[in-house]
Amino acid sequence: MTDKNFDVEVHHVTRVEGHGNIYVNVRDGTITRCEWNISEAPRFFEAMVVGRSWRELHHITSRICGICSIGHTLASLSATEAAMGITISEQDLKLRKIALHAENLQSHLLHVGFLVLPDLMGVGSVIPLASSNPKEVKTVLRLHRLANEMSNLLCGRTTHPQRLLPGGFSKIPTMKELSALRAKLKASVPDLQAVAKLLQSLAPKIPGFVRETEFIALTKPDEYALYDGKIGSTDTDAAPASEYLSYTNEYIVPQSTAKRAKHFRDSYMVGALARLNINYDLLSPLAKKTAEMFGLKPVCHNPFMNSVAQLVEVVHSVEDSIKLINELEAAGLKSQPDYNNPDVTVKAGRGVGAVEVPRGILFHDYAYNEKGICTKANCVIPTNQNHGNIELDMKALVPKIMGKTPKEIELTLEMLVRAYDPCISCSTHAVKVHFV
Structure with missing residues (x-):
């Protein structure tokens, strides 16, 4: 049992990308301090x-994140194409969606299999699981290898795409290569089911914490939106991506080098759980069955279920990639023009790109002059949209777990942060903060 006076200080939370700290001080049973603290250095990409x-921005901004480089590339390309009036073909759109699915698979499998499962299995990292559960670890590795193969095929390599360019691709896969990928995706279904059953067996260990909040994600009427669409919310009507500033409303806090965001309430959540809450009806059939295994349906306000939502999306990404390859085959894969020299009339303009990356909705916003030189840029990263929600979840969670030992409280708070799958380095901006 914890007495009425205790402190929790975690420097830094492990099994997340980047450096984030947890500070909790309780005196006489009352919380006097509860902070989610980001101490990463700013990275200046917008400057x-x-x-x-305009030809260079997508290559530069992909380096914002090694895990979400495909998503950053596509958001950047979408913004540039909107500014320059470039329209991509239906074929290229489908290929880009498959590339985005590859990234979802890479990231979600890494997070669920190697960063979350250790908590649920009572170990400090994935390393002990390689000895105690080699079959399960190999299954996750096999699926992750397939995701890397998808990225290599569509993007030219596993991270920081080379083939994605304004207007399309510099090189596309052959139908033979896509057919081989389709066969591997179909063969991966038993592995997906094995991972789902493993997580289902551990589901009773997922905390049952609930705090009502707003969820924001891209939405479309006819598909589970990942690439393009309107901004959807569980609290308000949908709006065009160009109006993103009225949703994000970024602000700074003294304890963080990362901005925060709020919309209808004091905070909101983005990511797999937000997407599922808004687009559940458009999940693929097997993905919906996977959600039903966990009783996961909208609107779920338990942030710990974000990891389950990620697993559901893994299944959806496999099924939807198969569907997209089928559509490409039916239409007949067309050869590509030389996109290294696209026929573009360079002009002044502004464009906004919005895509869903593994951790949530991502916005890139560029202004160009008449020579196609960028004059202003703004990137709103999913994790910096989640920071405020993480801290408010912590403040609501601590009173519910005060009866636990300090170590148990610390672990539960770390699990909460990990459930959001934060990419902390991506979220830091050029803000000068003096820590007292």
């Missing part, structure tokens, strides 16, 4: 792209 050509 870095100013003065660069």
Whole structure:
């Protein structure tokens, strides 16, 4: 049992990308301090792209994140294409969606299999599981290898795409290569089911914490939106992506180098759980069955279930990739023009790109002058949209777990942060903060 006075200080939370700290002080049973603290150095990408050509921005901004580089590339390309009036073909759109599915698979499998499962299985990392549960670890590795193969095929390599360019692709896969990928995706279904059954067996260990909040994600009437669409919310009507600033409303806090965001309430959540809450009816059939295994249906307000939602999306990404390859085959794969020299009339303009990356909705916003040189850029990262929600969840969770030991409280708070799958380095901006 914890007495009425205790402190929790975690420097830094493990099994997340980047450096984040947890500070909790309780005196006489009352919380006097509860903070989610980000101490990463700013990275200046928005300033870095100013003065660069429209042809270059997607290559630069993909380096914002090694895990979500495909998503950053596609958001960047969408913004540039909107500014320049470039329209991509239906074929290229489908290929881009498959590339985005590859990234979802890479990231979600890594998070669920190697960062979350250790908590549920009572160990400090995935390393002990390699000895105690080699079959399960190999299953996750096999699926992750397939995701890397998808990325290599569509993007030219596993991270920081080379083949994605304004207007389309510099090179596309052959139908023979896509057919081979389709066969591997179909063969992966038993592995997906094995991972789902493993997580289902551990589901009783997922905390049952609930705090009502707003969820925001892209939405479309006819598909589970990942690439393009309107901004959807569980609290308000949908709006065009160009109106993203009225949703994100970024602000700064003294304890963080990362901005925060709020919309209808004091915070909101983005990510797999937000997407599922808004687009559940458009999940693929097997993905919906996977959600039903866990009793996961909208609107779920338990942030710990975000990891389950990620697993559901893994299944959806496999099924939807198969569907997209079928559609490409039916239409007949067409050869590509030379997109290294697209026929574009360079002009001044502004464009906004919005895509769903593994951790949530991502916005890139660029302004160009008449020579196609970037004059202003703004990137709103999913994790910085989640920071405020994480801290408010912590403040609501601590009173519910005060009866636990300090170590148990610490672990539960770390599990909460990990459930959001934060990419902390991506979320830091050029804000000067003095820590007292």
